[in-house]
Amino acid sequence: MxxxxxxxxxxxxxxxxxxxxxxxxxxxxxxxxxxxxxxxxxxxxxxxxxxxxxxxxxxxxxxxxxxxxxxxxxxxxxxxxxxxxxxxxxxxxxxxxxxxxxxxxxxxxxxxxxxxxxxxxxxxxxxxxxxxxxxxxxxxxxxxxxxxxxxxxxxQLLAQDPEPWSPIPLFGPTKYPEPKVRRIIIAIGFSPLGLPDFLEQGYDQGTVNLLLPFPPGPPNFNRNWEFIRRLEKNLPSDVAPDPIRIHPWDLPECFDRLVNISDMGNDYTLLAPYGPKTVSLAMCLFAELNGFPVYYTQPKEYYPxxxxxxxxxxxxxxxxxxxxxxxxxxxxxx
Structure with a gap:
């Protein structure tokens, strides 16, 4: 680190x-x-x-x-x-x-x-x-x-009409054949934007870790937990039991959490940035260092x-x- x-x-x-x-x-x-x-x-x-x-x-x-x-x-x-x-x-x-x-x-x-x-x-x-x-x-x-x-x-409305799950530009898999995914780290936000549908289709690779912004403050708290509720029925069985709480604006803490969860980057990890921008920034820096893929369901429309x-x-x-x-x-x- x-x-x-x-x-x-x-x-x-x-x-x-x-x-x-x-x-x-x-x-x-x-x-x-x-x-x-x-x-x-x-x-x-x-x-x-x-x-x-x-x-x-x-x-x-x-x-x-x-x-x-x-x-x-x-x-x-x-x-x-x-x-x-x-x-x-x-x-x-x-x-x-x-x-x-x-x-x-x-x-x-x-x-x-x-x-x-x-x-x-x-x-x-x-x-x-x-x-x-x-x-x-x-x-x-x-x-x-x-x-x-x-x-x-x-x-209340942020975005809609998400595209299928795909890598963010310059953050696709870099190794072929791609290594087995050991971990999937999902940053919790306000809207899962089609992520539950993707999980329902059977993407069951690796242990899933959820990063929960804390303290979120009302009304964000309710929106974050609604995100988790919508994911729960579609998550693979191998899910870490409790969301990992992270400060939504503390970039060093967010980055260090990613390093620790992935065993210093030794676990091949897939990242899904649905949470606060600072958590997404930590994922960006971490993925760039390790060559890990970052996937997202990009919405076609943003609310003005x-x-x-x-x-x-x-x-x-x-x-x-x-x-x-x-x-x-x-x-x-x-």
Missing amino acids: GNYWRPWGLLTWILNRLSIDQWNLIGSFSTEERGLKVLDILNSDRKLASYNLFFVKDPPSIFTSDTNAQLKKQKRDLKSLGLLDFTKIHEYELFDRHSKLVKGIQNILSSFDDNIIIDISALPKRFFFPIIRLAMEDRTKKNIIATYTRPNTYG FYSEGVAEEDGEPQVFAYCLRIDGQDLYLL
């Missing part, structure tokens, strides 16, 4: 303790207000060197009208920050080819200097997993931070009111920053 201190905390607290004046940001342009908060903070603190935003376009749906209205509001917010530059907004279809996505990410990374912040707050896993992987593989980047902004509230606002405590926006690489040293290692 490496003998390194792995700093994390509120973004402003982290930035004030690093002797780096300017940062390049990879973020998102979406319907979510929180997706622009890191850009706002860096711009206000005069620490923004450059930025590029991924605009992930959903297929046409019953939500399209509301989505377009929300995007117009986000454009107004960007304009009020003095940052409405369409050359910095890169449009992709949700199911664009892997090769197109990889090339776009690499082009952005090559345009940046040493210091990068990757804001995963409003990026789909299908996009932020490859972004994190390609950034970590780029040894010219000396300092890499990931950020996550808590919203005020989540919508997926989240609202930005959470605050004592007047401080809850924007968390996680140092992944500092001065060329990777901090998340086995």
Whole structure:
């Protein structure tokens, strides 16, 4: 797990303790207000060197009208920050080819200097997993931070119409024939998005471990347990008896749990990131180190009111920053 201190905390607290004046940001342009908060903070603190935003376009749906209205509001917010530059907004279809996505990410990374912040707050896993992987593989980047902004509230409906169970881009099996899966680690979230149907079809490889965000706080507690209830009747018989409780925003703890559950990565493990973004980030880093596959049932449609606002405590926006690489040293290692 490496003998390194792995700093994390509120973004402003982290930035004030690093002797780096300017940062390049990879973020998102979406319907979510929180997706622009890191850009706002860096711009206000005069620490923004450059930025590029991924605009992930959903297929046409019953939500399209509301989505377009929300995007117009986000454009107004960007304009009020003095940052409405369409050359910095890169449009992709949700199911664009892997090769197109990889090339776009690499082009952005090559345009940046040493210091990068990757804001995963409003990026789909299908996009932020490859972004994190390609950034970590780029040894010219000396300092890499990931950020996550808590919203005020989540919508009752988040997404729908999931695709079949498949690997996230760049996180498919890397060995052929694929080794026998010893463990399946499922991060519990709000919606299983077709996962129970997949399990019902007889995917019974390996011991299943469930990661439960704790403390979730109401009403998230009920939604997490409803997720587990819907899985229970479809889970294989070889399931660890109790969910493993993890702090939803403590990236070092989440990562270390994955290392311990998998016997230091010796158990070939399949990862299923249905929980909080920070837990998904831990799975991304862990899978990248081990060459483990990450599977997901990607929804085709996201609700335009997926989240609202930005959470605050004592007047401080809850924007968390996680140092992944500092001065060329990777901090998340086995």
